[in-house]
Structures are given as structure tokens and as C-alpha cells.
Amino acid sequence: xxxxxxxxxxxxxxxxxxxxxxxxxxxxxxxxxxxxxxxxxxxxxxxxxxxxxxxxxxxxxxxxxxxxxxxxxxxxxxxxxxxxxxxxxxxxxxxxxxxxxxxxxxxxxxxxxxxxxxxxxxxxxxxxxxxxxxxxxxxxxxxxxxxxxxxxxxxxxxxxxxxxxxxxxxxxxxxxxxxxxxxxxxxxxxxxxxxxxxxxxxxxxxxxxxxxxxxxxxxxxxxxxxxxxxxxxxxxxxxxxxxxxxxxxxxxxxxxxxxxxxxxxxxxxxxxxxxxxxxxxxxxxxxxxxxxxxxxxxxxxxxxxxxxxxxxxxxxxxxxxxxxxxx
Amino acid sequence: xxxxxxxxxxxxxxxxxxxxxxxxxxxxxxxxxxxxxxxxxxxxxxxxxxxxxxxxxxxxxxxxxxxxxxxxxxxxxxxxxxxxxxxxxxxxxxxxxxxxxxxxxxxxxxxxxxxxxxxxxxxxxxxxxxxxxxxxxxxxxxxxxxxxxxxxxxxxxxxxxxxxxxxxxxxxxxxxxxxxxxxxxxxxxxxxxxxxxxxxxxxxxxxxxxxxxxxxxxxxxxxxxxxxxxxxxxxxxxxxxxxxxxxxxxxxxxxxxxxxxxxxxxxxxxxxxxxxxxxxxxxxxxxxxxxxxxxxxxxxxxxxxxxxxxxxxxxxxxxxxxxxxxxxxxxxxxxxxxxxxxxxxxxxxxxxxxxxxx
Numbered sequence: 001x002x003x004x005x006x007x008x009x010x011x012x013x014x015x016x017x018x019x020x021x022x023x024x025x026x027x028x029x030x031x032x033x034x035x036x037x038x039x040x041x042x043x044x045x046x047x048x049x050x051x052x053x054x055x056x057x058x059x060x061x062x063x064x065x066x067x068x069x070x071x072x073x074x075x076x077x078x079x080x081x082x083x084x085x086x087x088x089x090x091x092x093x094x095x096x097x098x099x100x101x102x103x104x105x106x107x108x109x110x111x112x113x114x115x116x117x118x119x120x121x122x123x124x125x126x127x128x129x130x131x132x133x134x135x136x137x138x139x140x141x142x143x144x145x146x147x148x149x150x151x152x153x154x155x156x157x158x159x160x161x162x163x164x165x166x167x168x169x170x171x172x173x174x175x176x177x178x179x180x181x182x183x184x185x186x187x188x189x190x191x192x193x194x195x196x197x198x199x200x201x202x203x204x205x206x207x208x209x210x211x212x213x214x215x216x217x218x219x220x221x222x223x224x225x226x227x228x229x230x231x232x233x234x235x236x237x238x239x240x241x242x243x244x245x246x247x248x249x250x251x252x253x254x255x256x257x258x259x260x261x262x263x264x265x266x267x268x269x270x271x272x273x274x275x276x277x278x279x280x281x282x283x284x285x286x287x288x289x290x291x292x293x294x295x296x297x298x299x300x301x302x303x304x305x306x307x308x309x310x311x312x313x314x315x316x317x318x319x320x321x322x323x324x325x326x327x
Numbered sequence: 328x329x330x331x332x333x334x335x336x337x338x339x340x341x342x343x344x345x346x347x348x349x350x351x352x353x354x355x356x357x358x359x360x361x362x363x364x365x366x367x368x369x370x371x372x373x374x375x376x377x378x379x380x381x382x383x384x385x386x387x388x389x390x391x392x393x394x395x396x397x398x399x400x401x402x403x404x405x406x407x408x409x410x411x412x413x414x415x416x417x418x419x420x421x422x423x424x425x426x427x428x429x430x431x432x433x434x435x436x437x438x439x440x441x442x443x444x445x446x447x448x449x450x451x452x453x454x455x456x457x458x459x460x461x462x463x464x465x466x467x468x469x470x471x472x473x474x475x476x477x478x479x480x481x482x483x484x485x486x487x488x489x490x491x492x493x494x495x496x497x498x499x500x501x502x503x504x505x506x507x508x509x510x511x512x513x514x515x516x517x518x519x520x521x522x523x524x525x526x527x528x529x530x531x532x533x534x535x536x537x538x539x540x541x542x543x544x545x546x547x548x549x550x551x552x553x554x555x556x557x558x559x560x561x562x563x564x565x566x567x568x569x570x571x572x573x574x575x576x577x578x579x580x581x582x583x584x585x586x587x588x589x590x591x592x593x594x595x596x597x598x599x600x601x602x603x604x605x606x607x608x609x610x611x612x613x614x615x616x617x618x619x620x621x622x623x624x625x626x627x628x629x630x631x632x633x634x635x636x637x638x639x640x641x642x643x644x645x646x647x648x649x650x651x652x653x654x655x656x657x658x659x660x661x662x663x664x665x666x667x668x669x670x671x672x673x674x675x676x677x678x679x680x681x682x683x684x685x
Contacts, residue, residue, distance in 0.1 A: 064447055125662050134391045134450060135599065135661045142592065142654030150642045150651070259588070263458045266451040274447070303466065307459055310452075314440060 013279075013321040017286055024293040031173035036292045042180030044288025045187025046249060048281050050242030051265040051272075052194060053235035059275020059324060060211055060231045062130075063123055066137040068265065069258025070144030071236045074114065075107035075243025076253040077148060080157050082106050088162055096162035097182075103244050111240025112233040118144075119232045141258075149255045156254045159247050183245055190238070191281050198277065207231060267306050271313045273320025282321055283313075330520060332527040336607055338676035341669055345607055348614055352512060356505045357497055363621075369508050369576045371617045372515040373569050378597040378609035379522050380565030385595075386604035387526050388558045389538030393591055394453035397460040398434065398563040400585035402426035402570025404464065404471060407580035410479040411472075419482060423571035427564050434563030438556035461586040476581025485510065485575070504576075511572050518565055523606055525561065534558050535604070589650060593620075596657050602667025611668050624649055 025033045054068045082103040088095045122140045126132040161179060168177035198204040210217045210224040217224050246261065247253045268287055272279030290309050295302045313321060336342040351358065355368035377399055384390045405426025409418040437456060441449045464471045471477065483489055485507035492501050499505070525531055536544040537551050545551050574580045584590075593616055601612025624646055631644035643651070660667065666674055 064450070066450075122658065122662070129665075130447070131385075131389050131391060132661050132665055134447075135595070136658055138592075138595070139654050139658035139661060142650055143658065146648055146651035146654060150639065150648060154647065263455050266455060270448060270451055303462060304459070307455060310455070311440070314448075 013282065013317070016321070017282065017289070020286065020289055020293070024289070024297075027293075027297060032296070034172060034174035035176070036296055037289065038174070038176050038184075039180055040289035040292035041285060042177075042183045042288070043291065044285035045184050046242065046245050047264060047268050047288055048187050048284035049190055049245050050239060050261060051268040051284060052190065052277065052280050053238035053242070054265055055269045055272065055275055055277065055280045056194070056238070057232055057235035058269070059277075060207060061228050063133060063232070064137070065123075065235070066134060066262075067118065067141030067144055068236075068239050069262035070141045070148075071111050071115065071239035071258070072243040072246065072261060072265075073145065073148055073253075073255055073258035075111055075240030076159075076247035076257050077152050077157075077243075078107040078110050078240065079103045079244040079247040080152075080159050080253050083159060083162070093164040096164035099162060100165070100244075100248070104241055107240040107244045108237040111243075112237035115233040115236025116229065118236065119229055123232070145255050145259065152253075152255065154255065156252050159251055159253055161248050161251060165248070179248065183249070186245065187281075187284075190241070191277070194277050203227075203230075264306060267310045271310055271320055273317075273323035275324045276320065276322045279320055279322030286321075332520075332524045334523055334527045334606075336669075336673075338672035341607060341611075341672045341676075344611060348610065356508055357499050360499060362504070365504060365508055366576075367617060367621050369511055370621075371614050372508075372511050373572050373576065374594075374597060374613035374617055375610045376515050376518045376569040376572070377566055378594055378601070378613040379519055379606050380562045380569065381594050382598045382601075382603065382606055382609040383522060383526065383534075383558055383565075384562045385598055386602075386608075387531060387538060388534045388555060390555060390559065391450040392453040392559065392562075393450065393588075394434075394437070394456045394460075395562070395566050395594055396586050396588075396591045397453075397457050398430040398566035399570035399573070399590070400460060400464060400580075400582070401430045401433070402567030402572075403574040403580045403585040404477075404570075405429070405567070406571045406574035407477040407479055408470065410481065410574075411477045413480075415482040416484075419575065423568065426571055427567040430563040430567035431560045434560045435556055438559045439552070457586070457588070457591065461582055461588075464582045464586055472581070474582060476579055476584075478579040481507070481575055481578055507576060511576060514568070514572060518568060519606065519610065522565065526606060530554070530557070538604075592650065592653060592657070596653055596660075598667075599657060599660050599665075600667055602669030602671070602673075603665070605667075605669040605673065608667050608669030615668075627652075 021037060024036070028036075050072050053071070054065060057063055057065050057068075083099060086099050086102070088099055118140060122136045123133065126136050165179045165182065168175055168180075170176070196204075198208065206217065206222055207227050207230075210222075210227050214224045217227075243257065246257065250257075264287065268280060268283045270283075271286065272281070272283030287306060287309060291302065291305055294305045317323075336345055352368060352372060356365055359365075359368070377395070381392075381395045384392050384395075402423060403426070405424075406419060406422040409422025409425070412418070433456075437452060438449070441452045465474050467473075480486060481503075484503065486503040489503035489506075490500060491506075495501075526534070533544065533549050533554050536547070536549065537554055541551050544554075570585060573585065577584065597612035597616045598609050599612070600608075600615060601610065602608025627644055627649065628646045631641045631646070634640035634644055642648070664671060
């Protein structure tokens with residue numbers, strides 16, 4: 001496996017996004033286009049937040065975690081718990097952002113912690129047997145979902161967004177929601193942080209080195225296994241983070257949240273190229289935008305948009321848009 | 328022995344279990360009269376075909392697919408759609424054939440598209456396909472009847488009101504459902520023997536070689552994509568056949584009975600518990616799972632009632648949490664007994680033989 005920094009420099013995949021936006025602009029009025037584009041980018045950022053953990057774990061550990069959706073659901077339930085425990089009726093923007101930040105932190109901690117347990121109990125026991133690894137994560141995902149039904153009930157839980165994060169404003173005739181803008185910012189932040197952590201820190205360097213040549217890293221005195229565990233926990237923590245964002249967006253949480261969105265997450269990860277951080281971001285934005293445009297222009301086709309997009313990309317680039325080894 | 332393609336059960340206990348299963352299924356209508364027992368026995372037969380077809384993929388080729396229910400559903404909906412317009416045997420056969428043909432074509436297309444890249448893509452894409460067919464079946468009301476599904480009548484010979492003989496035969500009044508049962512029995516037995524023949528053919532050996540080491544298989548000159556695609560097409564065809572039998576037996580088809588994700592989990596469990604890579608294991612696993620569903624799941628409700636008052640216990644033992652326990656069993660089996668029932672018995676009988684999945 002080649003390092004993440006050596007990604008494809010081919011400009012073509014990067015042009016897909018602007019091309020799609022231009023195409024959509026030609027088909028509708030500017031104000032509608034702006035609304036849809038911002039909304040689509042926000043959905044894309046949420047998808048990215050939910051998917052990035054999966055692609056990181058796969059890219060760095062070669063483990064495909066089918067229980068990823070369970071961690072997303074966990075984050076959503078943590079958001080419900082935190083926001084119900086700290087009601088801030090009528091509070092200002094700062095209070096609302098504070099509570100959301102707290103929910104994000106709590107979800108990340110819970111997701112990461114549970115991820116460590118999950119790795120210890122399930123993944124490590126079947127290391128080196130890919131088939132059993134898939135099966136074990138599928139089973140673990142079922143257990144996770146069912147335990148959450150036991151703890152939080154099977155009925156949907158309402159999650160009203162804090163007052164200060166509702167509503168929006170109008171620019172150039174286009175309605176822009178506050179929450180969506182916040183999500184876009186958060187997505188960019190996480191993308192930048194992941195990218196920098198992997199490519200510009202000593203820890204990231206060690207992780208990339210372990211992917212490249214584990215024995216050598218261990219011979220130099222570092223515990224590669226611990227690094228991988230850290231990556232797994234980071235991946236599940238990010239999944240829980242994505243769960244918080246989705247829960248606040250949907251305004252309602254059920255134990256099926258993860259199972260519902262895991263398909264989209266898989267499509268994002270496949271389109272982007274398994275293991276690629278930039279690819280994941282690009283694919284998430286692409287999917288979010290395509291869904292919104294198609295939903296507006298031809299609602300009947302919305303059902304098949306994701307699958308059609310995935311098939312088209314796979315036919316064009318069988319390894320995804322920005323595969324890790326730049327092939 | 329030629330009938331078994333020289334693939335013997337291996338262990339005396341496994342052979343005895345299988346013989347008992349065969350006899351019990353062959354005489355089920357006479358041994359256990361009543362509609363429920365007949366329905367359970369027919370379900371076991373149908374799931375033997377479904378689990379065996381899945382074992383061809385999971386156990387023999389080492390591919391994890393989550394779309395086996397899609398093909399099962401295609402077969403069932405093929406029959407349902409053909410029969411809901413009326414019509415007799417011709418409609419039934421044409422519907423089943425159409426379901427099988429579409430399944431095989433779809434599986435081939437999917438395999439050629441995704442297996443070209445990496446086997447792991449295939450798993451993810453099959454999950455998307457399974458979801459897609461489920462949504463499609465619920466949304467396309469004009470064709471599939473939506474969530475309610477389709478109810479239809481079957482040809483007179485296998486319909487409930489049909490009684491060919493006035494006097495009982497061996498103490499059983501032969502009716503349409505009994506005839507349908509024996510039709511299913513014959514198709515299941517034939518399908519199982521054909522699958523056994525396939526996995527023990529040179530083609531089957533190549534599949535196992537691919538499972539053990541795809542690179543080496545490729546280096547030996549085998550087209551792994553071709554073999555994998557053919558295996559998934561075969562598996563899809565048999566799954567659709569099982570689905571067609573399911574529709575014929577139930578006389579209705581809806582998304583829940585044919586396309587749900589929990590059904591996919593059932594199939595996975597059947598193959599894993601029974602033993603991956605030994606078709607006999609799929610038969611044992613299917614029997615165990617169907618019996619557990621019909622006779623153990625209600626027991627959970629009784630336990631939940633008994634455990635009232637203990638913290639969380641009623642919630643954990645609620646019959647709705649059936650999947651929780653299945654998930655636990657699944658994880659335990661995959662982690663500690665990856666060879667399953669059949670594989671473990673075989674390994675014991677032949678200490679020098681390696682378990683099928685290392």
C-alpha cells in the first residue's frame with residue numbers, strides 16, 4: 001500500500017463537482033440553484049462526517065467495519081441524551097453552539113471508547129481472516145443496534161434543534177439555513193484536521209509508516225498495534241460525530257438510523273476510492289449535490305440516483321475517483 | 328454414492344443426522360399432521376436450497392454477498408406477479424423461470440462490474456442492491472402491491488381445497504398443500520444433489536482454490552473473475568428457485584417475507600452455524616434455524632414474562648430482541664467455531680483434514 005500523501009494528481013476527478021454544478025445551473029433558476037447547492041453541500045458534509053471513519057479504518061487497518069452504522073446511531077442517541085439533559089430554551093447562539101459542541105464531544109468519547117472495546121472483543125480475534133472479519137463486524141453491528149433498542153427503546157425519539165440553530169436568511173433570493181452552514185463548516189474543519197493529522201504530524205507519519213511497513217516501524221521501537229487501535233477508535237469516534245450531526249438535521253432518532261444511512265456511506269466510500277480521505281470528501285459532496293438536484297428536477301428518479309452515480313463512477317474509474325495508490 | 332458426487336458426510340454423527348433429516352422431511356406430512364407442521368417442514372426444505380446456494384458463494388468461493396435475499400425475492404415476485412393475473416401451471420413455471428433468469432442476469436452484471444476491482448467492493452455493492460430491491464418492492468405498488476405484497480391462487484392441484492382421494496392414505500387425507508409439499512421436496516432434493524455435483528466438479532475445486540488464495544489461483548491460469556461471476560450467477564439462480572417455491576407454498580409474497588435484512592441474517596447464520604464450505608452444513612443450519620424460529624422464539628416471550636422485575640431483563644428477553652441473540656450467537660460461532668457443526672464433525676473424523684475455513 002502506498003502512503004496517503006501520494007494521491008492521484010490527475011485533475012479530472014476534481015472537475016466532476018464543478019461540472020455537475022454548472023450542469024444543474026443550466027437547468028434551473030439561479031436562486032433555486034443556490035439554495036439547492038448550499039443544501040446539497042451541507043448534506044454532502046454530513047455524509048462525509050459519517051463516512052470518513054469507515055474509509056480511514058479501511059485505508060489504514062484494512063478492516064471493513066460493517067458495524068459502522070451502529071456507531072453513527074450511537075452518536076445520534078448521545079445527542080438526544082445531551083440535548084434533553086441540558087435544555088436551553090431561548091438561549092443565545094453561544095449557548096446553542098456550546099450544547100452542540102458538548103454533544104459532539106460526548107459522542108466522540110463514547111464512540112471512541114466503544115470502538116476500543118469493539119476492536120478488542122471482535123476485530124482482534126479474527127485478524128488476518130478477511131471473510132470472518134466481515135462476518136464478525138456484521139454480527140457486532142446487529143448486537144450494537146439491538147442493545148441500543150434495549151437502552152433507548154424502539155420508538156423514534158424527537159430531537160428539536162436548539163432555537164438559535166433554526167431558521168436561516170435570504171441571500172440573492174435563495175434561502176440558506178443556519179444549521180446547514182454550520183454543518184458545512186464542521187465538515188471542512190474535520191476534513192482539514194484529518195488531512196493535517198495524517199500528513200503533517202509525527203503521529204500521522206508513524207501511522208502511515210505502519211501501513212507501509214509494519215515490521216520496520218516495530219523494529220524501530222514503536223508499537224504499531226497501538227497505532228492501529230488508535231485509528232480504529234478515531235474512526236468510530238468520527239462515526240458517532242456524524243451521528244450527532246445527522247440526528248440534529250433529521251430532528252428525530254431511531255435505532256435504524258445507522259442501517260438507513262450505511263448504504264449511502266458505502267456508496268460514498270466506494271465512489272471516493274476506499275481509504276482515500278480526499279476521495280471521501282469529494283464523493284460525499286458529489287452525492288449530496290446530485291441527490292438534491294435530481295430530487296428537484298425529477299423527483300421520481302431520486303430513488304435510483306445514488307446507485308446510478310455509483311455505477312457510472314465505477315464504470316469510468318473502477319477503483320473510485322481518487323484511489324489511494326493513484327492508479 | 329455417485330448420487331452424492333462421492334462427497335460423503337465424513338463423520339458418522341453427521342451422516343446419521345442427515346439421514347434422519349432426510350427421512351423426517353420425506354415423511355413429514357404423515358409423521359406430523361397439521362398445517363403448522365407442514366408449513367415448518369416446507370420452510371426447512373426451501374431454506375435448505377437457499378442456504379446451500381449461499382454456501383456456494385460464502386463457503387466455497389469466499390465471497391460475502393448480502394443480496395441473496397434480492398434473488399430470493401425476485402424468484403418469489405416472479406411467481407407472484409405471474410399468478411396474480413390468474414393462470415395455472417404455465418404461469419407458475421414462466422414466472423419462476425423469469426425470476427431465475429432476471430436473477431442470473433443481475434448477478435452476472437453485478438459480479439462483472441464489481442469483482443473486477445476487489446472482492447470487498449462486491450460485499451458493499453450487494454448490500455446496496457439488497458436495500459434497493461427492498462425499497463423498489465415497497466414503492467412500486469402497481470407491480471408488487473407495495474408493503475402489502477401480492478396474494479394469489481395457485482393451480483388447483485396444489486390448492487388447499489383439492490382432495491384427489493376420498494379415502495385417507497396411510498391415515499392422512501391427501502390435500503393440495505401435501506402435493507405442493509412433495510413437489511417442493513423433490514425440487515429441493517434435486518437442487519441439493521446438483522449443487523453437491525457442482526462443488527465437487529473441477530469448477531468447484533477452482534472456486535475453493537480462489538477462496539484459499541486468489542492470487543495463486545490466478546497464477547495457475549484460472550480466470551478468477553469468470554469463476555467468481557459464474558459462482559454468483561449459479562447462487563442467484565438457486566436462490567430465485569427457492570424464492571419461487573416460497574411464493575408457491577405461502578400463496579402470498581411481500582417485502583417482509585422475502586427481502587428483509589433480517590432474512591439475510593438468517594441465511595448467514597444458517598450457513599455459518601451449519602458450517603461454511605460443506606453443503607451438508609447448510610442443510611443442518613437451515614433446519615436448526617427454522618426450528619428455532621418456530622419453537623424457540625415463542626419461548627423467549629415466556630422467559631421475558633418470568634424475568635419481570637429484574638432490571639433490563641424483560642427488555643433483553645423481549646421476542647422483538649430475537650436479533651440480539653442471533654447476533655451474539657453469530658459472533659460467537661464466527662469467532663470460536665468458524666468451521667460450524669458440519670465442519671467440526673468432519674475435522675474430528677479426519678484429524679489430518681483441515682477445517683474448511685481456516
